[in-house]
Amino acid sequence: MTDKVLIKGNEAVAKAAIEAGCRFYAGYPITPQNEIPEYMSFAMPESGGVFIQAESEIAAINMVYGAAAAGVRAMTSSSSPGISLKQEGLSFLAGAELPAVIINVQRGGPGLGNISGSQADYFQAVKGGGHGDYKLLVYAPYNVQEMWDLTMLAFDKADLYRNPVMILTDGILGQMMEPLIPTRYVMPQLPEKSWALTGCKGRMPNVIRTLYMNDDELENVNKILSEKYKTIKEKEVRFEAVNVEDADIVVVAFGIAARIAHSAMTALRKEGKKVGLFRPITLFPFPYDDILSLTDTGRKFVVVELNSGQMVEDVRLSVNGRSDVFFYGRSGGAIMKPNEVYDFVSKIY
Template identity: 75%
Template sequence: MGNRIINKQSPSSKVLMKGNEAIAEAAIEAGCRFYAGYPITPQNEIPEYMSERMPDVNGIFIQAESEIAAINMVYGAAAAGVRAMTSSSSPGISLKQEGLSFLAGAELPALIVNIQRGGPGLGNISGSQADYFQAVKGGGHGDYRLLVYAPHNVQEMWDLTMLAFDKADQYRNPVLILADGILGQMMEPFTPNPHIMPALPEKTWALTGCLNRKPNVIKTLFMGDNELENHNLKMQAKYDMMKKEETRSESIYTEDADVVVAAFGSAARIAYSAVTALRREGYKVGLFRPITLFPYPDEALTTLVSGGRKKVLVVELNSGQMIEDVRLAINGQADVLFYGRPGGAMIKPNEIYDKIKAIY
């Protein structure tokens, strides 16, 4: 196990950790006191770290008998008002999809972390971004959405984990961190910023015992006239509020760009190297990086291409998934092209460099 952050000397001091370990310690810093999971590469450092650290904070760690059991244990802990999380990698997240639908339908806050690997099927253990559709379109049944964050470095693995717990409580909704094996296994220095708890609604809905109040009921079965429709409309209003308030993105060198590269997570890091090299050579190239994949930063991307027939190159570690949201956002205002490698194959900066020069 890597370096542990238990007694941080200074909020501004940097530490060196793996991305997986940063997520685990950030979760504890944010007040997570229940973790249930099941081993799968390349996210195993998260449960390993949690198994050692949870006793230090009087938390609960459970290695469940399966991924399905783990997500339902999280459902139970979240229903009791505890900050709860699980983590897995692509095939394991697939097994959790029914539980995610139940969490969303019951309006329960929880954190789910997906450290993606190559697929489909068992695939391999290399980093991939092939779970984009599953994450942002809803891999389980019913009309539901998750707030989805896509970190691109270990600093964001830390910061977005703490933010995810706060937003889960604010909206009473599961939040997903969509990272990959590259970020999970990578070590780099970062600043372990302390968690500052925002003002959040009291969990008056939680199942904490009803000695001095009426019983609470948490359910996903709504059989009365229009009861389920009204429940869904209520949730849709919540998702619309997320779109209005929670959209995040980063734009680099885009003010005068003729070609905008759109990429998230690890692919954005790789693309940044190519964009920077081309900028030094005088090419007007920029980078657009969505940080929230749902809600997708449509307006920010549309603003970059409005007023001219620019080209947008979508770069992903898959066969082309985010490109659909890019096309929907741009709606014909620019030419949209794609470069990607599926199955856990790594893209090199020079590949993106060559692709941009070919379409410039």
């Protein structure tokens, strides 16, 4: 077994990306994700890849579009306001069915906000922050190990579905140092990139575009995309459920908020209060059916987020009126403590 190493979350993402075969990175500096481009700036050329500090976030995402169109495993990273600037490019990537990985190390907002950790980009990530009918596959890591593992997985799923994939993390996980087992990457069997723009000598030229002007042409493209998203919903849901079997209250949280909630759950369990934790790992596709299955006994749900209330809407859709759903959140980069969640759940219990 590979020895554990102590590593910062952002650096784990960068190392995992290179290990997974990322050979093009374009980005622009913004706190708290700067360790990613910093590491890529020297490690990417050493790995035979290309690093570009673009003139803007908009330029970076369009450079990724070009590299992805050529069949290269490509990635960009930024933090909340920078990701906002990339939204048009994300729509273009999805519309052109191009695989790419996007890292969002969230910070407090709205506006420039601050550089503290936040989860306020949930809507932007899972509901489509750009224009048109499109979806990203969105992963929410829980610790530095998942920053590594899910980054590797993201490249595979991007290639499998020809779709951009986002790692939605935050400034706390990005800056946190933890032990990590740097697992070796093994590429699964994936479809050949016969669509890539690699030169057409000896074959018909490939065309990658997102503009469709003929009658019904764009609608047919959207139908193809919708079928793809349906397949993703059927096959790619990931979650972790802890102590939910006998729980009277299930706390639902993702990412760093789930770690805070886990500490509160542990303390409540020690007092004999039956509290469980449900942690979505994929935010799209969201585990609607899996949460719905927990409503049969009339459990209550408490949603904990570092925002003003975003994922709570999907939890309410999941339970479909069968259970009470409560919300506890801190916004603007404010970080809750386990005792705050403990007190909130105790009052409801």
